[in-house]
Amino acid sequence: MSESGPTATEADDASLIARSRHEPEVFAEVFRRYAPQIKRYVTRRLGPDAAEDVVADTFLLAFRQRDRYDLSQPNARPWLYGIATNRIGRHRRGEVRLLRALARTGADPVTESFTDRSDERVSATAVRRRLADALAKLPAGHRDALLLVAWAGFGYAEAAQALDVPIGTVRSRLSRARTKLREELGGADPTSIGEEALHG
Amino acid sequence: MDEMAQLNLLRAEVPEPDLPGLRAEEERLMAAIAEPTGSGPARRTSRRRVFVRVGVAGGLAAAAVAAAVAVSLDSGPRPALPAPPPSAVAPVAVIRTLDHAAEAALRRPEPHPRPGQFLVVRSRSLEEVDSDSARYLSDTRRTVWLPVAGDATGGVIEEQVLAPKAYPGWPIPPEARTEQGAHGPDRLADFDGRAEYLRNDYAYLSRLPTDTAGMRRHLYVGAKRGAEGDRDAWQRVGGMLTEAYLPAAQRAALFRAAATIPGAEAVASAQDAAGRAGVAVAMTDPEAGTRQEYIFDRHTYLYLGARTVIVDPAKARGTKGGVTESTAQLSVRVSDTAPRIKKN
Numbered sequence: 366m367s368e369s370g371p372t373a374t375e376a377d378d379a380s381l382i383a384r385s386r387h388e389p390e391v392f393a394e395v396f397r398r399y400a401p402q403i404k405r406y407v408t409r410r411l412g413p414d415a416a417e418d419v420v421a422d423t424f425l426l427a428f429r430q431r432d433r434y435d436l437s438q439p440n441a442r443p444w445l446y447g448i449a450t451n452r453i454g455r456h457r458r459g460e461v462r463l464l465r466a467l468a469r470t471g472a473d474p475v476t477e478s479f480t481d482r483s484d485e486r487v488s489a490t491a492v493r494r495r496l497a498d499a500l501a502k503l504p505a506g507h508r509d510a511l512l513l514v515a516w517a518g519f520g521y522a523e524a525a526q527a528l529d530v531p532i533g534t535v536r537s538r539l540s541r542a543r544t545k546l547r548e549e550l551g552g553a554d555p556t557s558i559g560e561e562a563l564h565g
Numbered sequence: 566m567d568e569m570a571q572l573n574l575l576r577a578e579v580p581e582p583d584l585p586g587l588r589a590e591e592e593r594l595m596a597a598i599a600e601p602t603g604s605g606p607a608r609r610t611s612r613r614r615v616f617v618r619v620g621v622a623g624g625l626a627a628a629a630v631a632a633a634v635a636v637s638l639d640s641g642p643r644p645a646l647p648a649p650p651p652s653a654v655a656p657v658a659v660i661r662t663l664d665h666a667a668e669a670a671l672r673r674p675e676p677h678p679r680p681g682q683f684l685v686v687r688s689r690s691l692e693e694v695d696s697d698s699a700r701y702l703s704d705t706r707r708t709v710w711l712p713v714a715g716d717a718t719g720g721v722i723e724e725q726v727l728a729p730k731a732y733p734g735w736p737i738p739p740e741a742r743t744e745q746g747a748h749g750p751d752r753l754a755d756f757d758g759r760a761e762y763l764r765n766d767y768a769y770l771s772r773l774p775t776d777t778a779g780m781r782r783h784l785y786v787g788a789k790r791g792a793e794g795d796r797d798a799w800q801r802v803g804g805m806l807t808e809a810y811l812p813a814a815q816r817a818a819l820f821r822a823a824a825t826i827p828g829a830e831a832v833a834s835a836q837d838a839a840g841r842a843g844v845a846v847a848m849t850d851p852e853a854g855t856r857q858e859y860i861f862d863r864h865t866y867l868y869l870g871a872r873t874v875i876v877d878p879a880k881a882r883g884t885k886g887g888v889t890e891s892t893a894q895l896s897v898r899v900s901d902t903a904p905r906i907k908k909n
Binding site: 381388389401402405424428496497546 | 568569571572573575576578579580581582583584586587589590591593594595597598656657658661830831832833844
């Protein structure tokens with residue numbers, strides 16, 4: 366049973382939000398639909414401690430701003446990730462610090478509480494360190510666009526909606542961010558590095 | 566593997582939490598939702614005598630047997646099985662809660678009591694006691710042994726009467742303390758004057774329909790017309806859940822049928838008589854000035870208990886938000902025997 370997102374028989378997000386303007390408790394359903402995936406996304410960016418605050422703030426803000434939700438948008442996912450991205454912005458330095466720690470040491474403070482296996486993907490460490498380094502160096506807006514696409518599975522249009530920028534902006538940010546990543550991973554053929562790191 | 570695929574693997578081991586893992590976040594949202602400053606019309610509530618007592622001769626009559634049964638027992642013949650009113654589209658939160666509750670009922674291990682055995686139900690109950698000049702809440706821990714075959718007159722009760730609690734807005738009178746202590750084992754009831762359709766013994770409940778429409782018809786048998794009938798039906802839901810064991814199939818049907826009763830509303834947070842918090846579905850009685858709530862565990866959606874809350878202080882003669890009645894269903898087990906009744 367998936368709790369993330371409405372199924373065909375359920376009300377769409379816009380009608381839930383419209384209803385929650387008169388029946389506030391209906392908003393709890395919006396939480397149940399999206400909080401799990403948003404929590405995972407924010408945790409991947411900021412680690413579990415900050416994620417709890419950010420997710421709680423995200424839904425509180427969304428609840429308080431529900432009167433301003435554009436009811437012509439049936440799907441509330443971009444709106445919620447947009448609010449979450451904003452809140453993540455307040456932890457920018459923390460995010461970069463965590464990425465740099467991973468780049469420097471190969472140990473990831475974000476995932477350590479989720480991995481109890483001592484053998485966790487040691488061989489992939491080199492790639493992870495380079496990726497973390499590249500992510501840390503990206504401009505914040507580029508990192509936001511890149512990770513919405515890579516980690517939250519957003520298309521360009523959805524990402525543009527979430528970030529409240531034109532779709533062309535998302536496209537160019539993404540393209541530049543990907544170039545940076547490729548360079549960091551080893552120039553023209555990142556695959557060789559990846560394979561080497563995984564098997565070597 | 567290209568850079569996007571590599572990026573996908575980064576921190577991929579971070580799991581998506583389930584809802585219990587989001588409790589802290591959910592509680593903060595629920596607190597905001599519950600704030601009275603929330604937009605929209607104020608939540609409605611009501612007061613109405615929900616509990617009818619099964620007759621008990623002598624002794625503890627007042628606080629003894631609360632069978633949580635609807636009141637509409639007006640005498641007089643009624644046409645058999647009139648069609649119930651059309652279903653209403655309930656708020657999403659009501660449907661969701663009751664749907665989860667139905668699924669939870671079906672997942673639960675089910676006792677299969679045999680005739681000759683007893684269902685042993687432990688519960689906690691806060692009930693209103695009033696006299697001419699005083700009102701208070703009697704707080705009791707109850708254990709009842711209900712015969713699997715037969716009605717409450719074959720049952721046994723043991724009670725622990727706890728310190729009385731205040732009826733919202735009223736002082737606790739001195740006489741309220743005189744009942745405190747252990748009572749029983751006593752006969753549960755000397756007579757049971759309920760209409761057939763209000764029975765809540767296992768033999769009867771296990772023969773009720775297991776489909777939503779059939780259960781809905783049962784809820785409306787003998788009910789009045791209009792909103793009052795909807796409230797009757799709503800109360801009857803509680804009658805089947807309080808100090809009774811409703812088999813899983815009927816229980817699931819009951820929750821689904823309850824979701825079709827017009828006027829059902831969602832309550833973000835409620836506490837049962839044992840202090841357990843959960844979410845509730847409710848119906849307001851504007852004439853009584855109260856709201857009757859059925860409370861479910863926020864995560865497992867198992868039924869916890871019921872309570873009645875004052876929404877209109879003038880009508881209910883008490884303070885707004887005060888709880889005038891509540892129950893908590895704590896456990897059910899099967900036993901071959903019941904305690905021997907004390908001779909007076």
